[in-house]
Amino acid sequence: MEIRPILSALLRNKTGAVLVAVQVAISLAILSNALHIVNVRQAVAARPSGIADEESVFHISARHLKPAGHNEQLATQARETGALRSVQGVLSVAMTNQVPLSRSGSTNGVAVDRKQANETGSAAFYISPDSLIKTWGLKLVEGRDFEAADVLEFDEATSSEFPTTVIVTKALAEKLFPGSASVIGKSFFFGTGEDAQAVRIVGVVERLQSTSAQVSSSGEYATIVAMRMTGPNAVQYTVRVEPGQRERVMREAQAALRKVSSDPVITKPSDVTEHRGERYRADIALSWMLITVSVLLLLITASGIVGMASLWVTQRRKQIGVRRALGARRIDILRYFVTENIMITSGGVTAGVLLAIALNQLLVSQLEMARLPLGYLGAGAGVFWALGILAVYGPAWRAASTSPALATRSA
Secondary structure: OOHHHHHHHHHHOHHHHHHHHHHHHHHHHHHHHHHHHHHHHHHHHOOOOOOOOHHHEEEEEEEEOOOOOHHHHHHHHHHHHHHHHOOOOEEEEEEOOOOOOOOOOOEEEEEOOOOOOOOOEEEEEEEOOOOHHHHHOOOEEEEOOOOHHHOEEEEOOOOOOOOOEEEEEHHHHHHHOOOOOOOOOOEEEEOOOOOOEEEEEEEEEOOOOOOOOOOOHHHHOEEEEOEEEEOOOEEEEEEEEOOOOHHHHHHHHHHHHHHHOOOOEEEEEEEHHHHHHHHOHHHHHHHHHHHHHHHHHHHHHHHHHHHHHHHHHHHOHHHHHHHHHOOOOHHHHHHHHHHHHHHHHHHHHHHHHHHHHHHHHHHHHHHOOOOOOHHHHHHHHHHHHHHHHHHHHHHHHHHHHOOHHHHOOOO
């Protein structure tokens, strides 16, 4: 089949063809960028927190309503830790000041030199007298876990001491000492100036997200120091349980804490799944919104192509009848309309690819989005070519099935 007669016919009646091509171009530009954003957001929401087997870890806070002194709080912490460890199914318990993905916690500025004008970065500040590496299943890639001698007993009301050893994440180690083969034994500072606290690195974990879990690399800047703190009335414990036992252990853990407490205590459990859902709620909502928009765009584009194809068939009913009377086969009529639609769709796809790249450039410059991979453009082009063929097939087949006598009959 020659393309020139089809192109000539389109140029004589180009308004409808241009409208369909414009619709395809706009839809392709929006669809490819929308699906790219969805993929990026889902990848962000699925990032590992550093906690191994998140389904087997939960956290529980215990807020005591009666004020207590340093020694009394230490005794209470020991009783509560023992009570939690005695619950059937518990594998490990650790006190901690904060947990990943919770969107609530503390950070500290870090620097490699006291004299720096600006800090090197900001890192999540995890405190625990117990092994978070064991309880959270953190992967130790260099150095060691804390030992008993590393743990500092700290009374928030009276003490001014600070730990001298620290465990850092691999991302923070690379930020502080880029290119170093090993950071074990190296020192850095919390803060800058004369009051900056010097600490020595004894271990490096592969990954531990901050409480905010930022999308940038700073979301994995974290430090762990070994301290047993007293002062606040609320204490938080993080617990690892046997697989599949979390819900039962959470209930029994609350009862165990209330049982060993000599004064009124308010317990509040939470888990990593809950924190992850809260942290990425907006990302998930955005993904579903963009998926919905993409589906609607596809439906609207398909209906536009079907409607325009039906109109063209109706307008050229007599022409089709004459061609059939002159010996044109059904497959010839069908091929004519399909080819015509592919030409229109191809024009729209070409413009859509350029528009998609321009839209992505705008998103990259204004919103720091990732660049659109070419695979999305190729897949989008394929989708709209297939959509164009499927959308025009019905009207084209009906046109090809019309008998010459009916098609040429005067109204």
